[in-house]
Amino acid sequence: MSNNIFVITEHLKGQVDDVSYEMLGKAKELAASYGGQVIAVLLGSGAKSLADDFAADKVLYAGHPQLAEFNPEGYCKTIAGLVNSHEPKAVLVAYSSQGVDIAAALSVECDLPLVAYVSNLNAESITSQLYGGKMSVESKVEGERYIAAVLPGAFPADAGKGGGATVEEVAVPELDGLKVRFKHLIEPEGGDVDITQQKVLVSVGRGIQNEDNLPIVQELADKLGGALSSSRPIVDSKWLPKTRQVGKSGLKVKPKVYIAVGISGAPEHIEGMKDAECIIAINTDPNAPIFDYAHYGVTEDLFDVVPALTEKL
Amino acid sequence: MNIIVPIKQVPDLVEELEVDASGKGLDREWLKLKVNEFDDHALEEALLLKEENGGTVTVIALDGEDIDKALYAAAAKGADRVVKVTGDFEVPVPNHTAARALADVIKSMDCGLVLTGVQSVEDRDGQLGVLLAHYLGMPHISVVTHVSVNGGEVTVHKEYGGGVVAEYEATAPVVLGIQAARETPRYVPVAKVRQAMRSTALEEVAAHAADAGAGSSVSRMFKPESGGHAEMLQGSAEEVAGKLAEIIKSKM
Numbered sequence: 001m002s003n004n005i006f007v008i009t010e011h012l013k014g015q016v017d018d019v020s021y022e023m024l025g026k027a028k029e030l031a032a033s034y035g036g037q038v039i040a041v042l043l044g045s046g047a048k049s050l051a052d053d054f055a056a057d058k059v060l061y062a063g064h065p066q067l068a069e070f071n072p073e074g075y076c077k078t079i080a081g082l083v084n085s086h087e088p089k090a091v092l093v094a095y096s097s098q099g100v101d102i103a104a105a106l107s108v109e110c111d112l113p114l115v116a117y118v119s120n121l122n123a124e125s126i127t128s129q130l131y132g133g134k135m136s137v138e139s140k141v142e143g144e145r146y147i148a149a150v151l152p153g154a155f156p157a158d159a160g161k162g163g164g165a166t167v168e169e170v171a172v173p174e175l176d177g178l179k180v181r182f183k184h185l186i187e188p189e190g191g192d193v194d195i196t197q198q199k200v201l202v203s204v205g206r207g208i209q210n211e212d213n214l215p216i217v218q219e220l221a222d223k224l225g226g227a228l229s230s231s232r233p234i235v236d237s238k239w240l241p242k243t244r245q246v247g248k249s250g251l252k253v254k255p256k257v258y259i260a261v262g263i264s265g266a267p268e269h270i271e272g273m274k275d276a277e278c279i280i281a282i283n284t285d286p287n288a289p290i291f292d293y294a295h296y297g298v299t300e301d302l303f304d305v306v307p308a309l310t311e312k313l
Numbered sequence: 314m315n316i317i318v319p320i321k322q323v324p325d326l327v328e329e330l331e332v333d334a335s336g337k338g339l340d341r342e343w344l345k346l347k348v349n350e351f352d353d354h355a356l357e358e359a360l361l362l363k364e365e366n367g368g369t370v371t372v373i374a375l376d377g378e379d380i381d382k383a384l385y386a387a388a389a390k391g392a393d394r395v396v397k398v399t400g401d402f403e404v405p406v407p408n409h410t411a412a413r414a415l416a417d418v419i420k421s422m423d424c425g426l427v428l429t430g431v432q433s434v435e436d437r438d439g440q441l442g443v444l445l446a447h448y449l450g451m452p453h454i455s456v457v458t459h460v461s462v463n464g465g466e467v468t469v470h471k472e473y474g475g476g477v478v479a480e481y482e483a484t485a486p487v488v489l490g491i492q493a494a495r496e497t498p499r500y501v502p503v504a505k506v507r508q509a510m511r512s513t514a515l516e517e518v519a520a521h522a523a524d525a526g527a528g529s530s531v532s533r534m535f536k537p538e539s540g541g542h543a544e545m546l547q548g549s550a551e552e553v554a555g556k557l558a559e560i561i562k563s564k565m
Contacts, residue, residue, distance in 0.1 A: 104443035113528025188476030297543030304550030312558040
């Protein structure tokens with residue numbers, strides 16, 4: 001085994017995701033405390049240049065046509081092979097759409113403990129955010145090596161940018177006959193309001209209780225000349241289109257004013273709105289995590305406050 | 314095709330959560346549990362596929378508090394078989410342990426697809442579906458929002474950020490981590506659940522798989538210390554609305 005830290009980087013449409021840089025920055029600290037190196041792992045096809053600005057000691061690049069786009073089966077097979085042959089001290093994987101298909105797979109294929117929903121880690125302990133961000137948990141792993149599935153947005157991305165890493169092309173395992181085949185990407189349908197361009201967003205969550213109550217928040221948005229956005233459950237319930245979803249699987253927004261109505265503030269939602277200039281949260285639960293990110297908070301019932309606010313504007 | 318849907322109960326986050334006396338876990342005495350919402354979506358998607366293509370749906374869960382009720386509710390919604398895997402499990406059961414135990418039972422079943430929730434609020438040691446897939450030796454796709462079945466081939470949408478979706482084809486059997494069903498999960502009235510309790514045979518199978526464990530232990534659980542906290546506006550709804558209106562006007 002080595003004291004090196006593996007960072008499983010990811011990219012989509014020719015762009016490296018910020019979370020890869022966030023992990024590289026954190027890996028540098030970890031590698032310093034373990035006395036090892038930062039090894040970035042990059043898979044793709046003709047994608048070697050994506051590693052140009054990785055702040056790493058070394059990049060392991062696996063290039064193959066079958067790896068051009070993310071494929072859970074092909075990626076897991078390739079990465080598990082690298083982890084098993086290099087035996088790094090720690091493997092950092094993003095808790096992202098791609099990473100969720102990698103981290104647990106490596107845990108089984110490489111027989112390593114996995115700690116998920118990681119918001120912080122150092123040589124002594126690993127902290128996870130559980131229960132929608134309502135509890136933090138410190139874990140101690142059994143054995144010397146581990147995998148951490150890291151929440152996007154937990155660390156600064158700048159610390160992971162730099163360059164000058166040596167790139168080593170590695171052999172790719174047999175990838176013929178995969179049971180999972182990537183077909184194509186589907187872009188979202190246009191035509192709806194672009195919530196990333198709004199100065200004011202009134203964002204609605206589960207607290208709105210049912211679809212018939214949506215006009216209450218729509219009226220506030222209209223009065224402010226803004227748009228209605230939402231957390232995931234509202235979109236999953238089909239009360240608003242996907243284009244209105246803020247957060248991990250939705251959009252990242254940065255309006256001047258973000259009014260979170262009946263949103264508790266799960267980490268997946270916070271990821272999409274924490275950089276708004278002024279965040280106002282209305283939620284009857286005084287312990288809702290959203291209040292840790294909001295500038296102003298209100299615990300009065302949204303059904304009383306929102307109409308009163310619309311009236312006063 | 315038989316579709317297997319593993320479900321589990323998780324704490325309902327609407328309730329206040331407290332740390333127990335050990336400082337390492339939740340105080341479970343008054344904890345309200347509910348079916349993991351993503352598992353509800355997985356069951357809904359499985360039932361939609363059954364309605365479209367025929368076949369059967371088997372819902373399976375590890376034994377635990379209130380699980381019988383959840384399984385009967387699944388039967389009332391349209392599951393053909395409901396199976397409880399019994400054993401002496403930790404609370405909350407690590408997903409590695411759960412996946413091992415479930416894989417051990419599922420591997421002796423007819424299985425074309427496994428649909429389960431993409432995640433739960435308690436996945437400290439990783440997501441169940443992917444662990445299960447690797448213990449079963451099956452491929453997996455997570456964060457799935459659309460599934461269609463054509464013979465032994467499955468077409469799915471995997472969701473990325475910003476509404477971008479990747480389409481994949483997979484040869485069954487495959488494990489899918491469901492983010493959202495195509496339709497809102499169906500509601501089942503209590504009377505139908507009661508009826509299912511009388512008419513459904515809840516199968517019990519003892520777990521044989523070795524306890525995999527999480528591979529880590531909790532040394533401390535605590536409410537997150539936040540970097541900052543909102544300035545809380547006090548007063549009646551009318552009064553706070555007035556204060557909010559002033560704040561909003563000053564920011565625009």
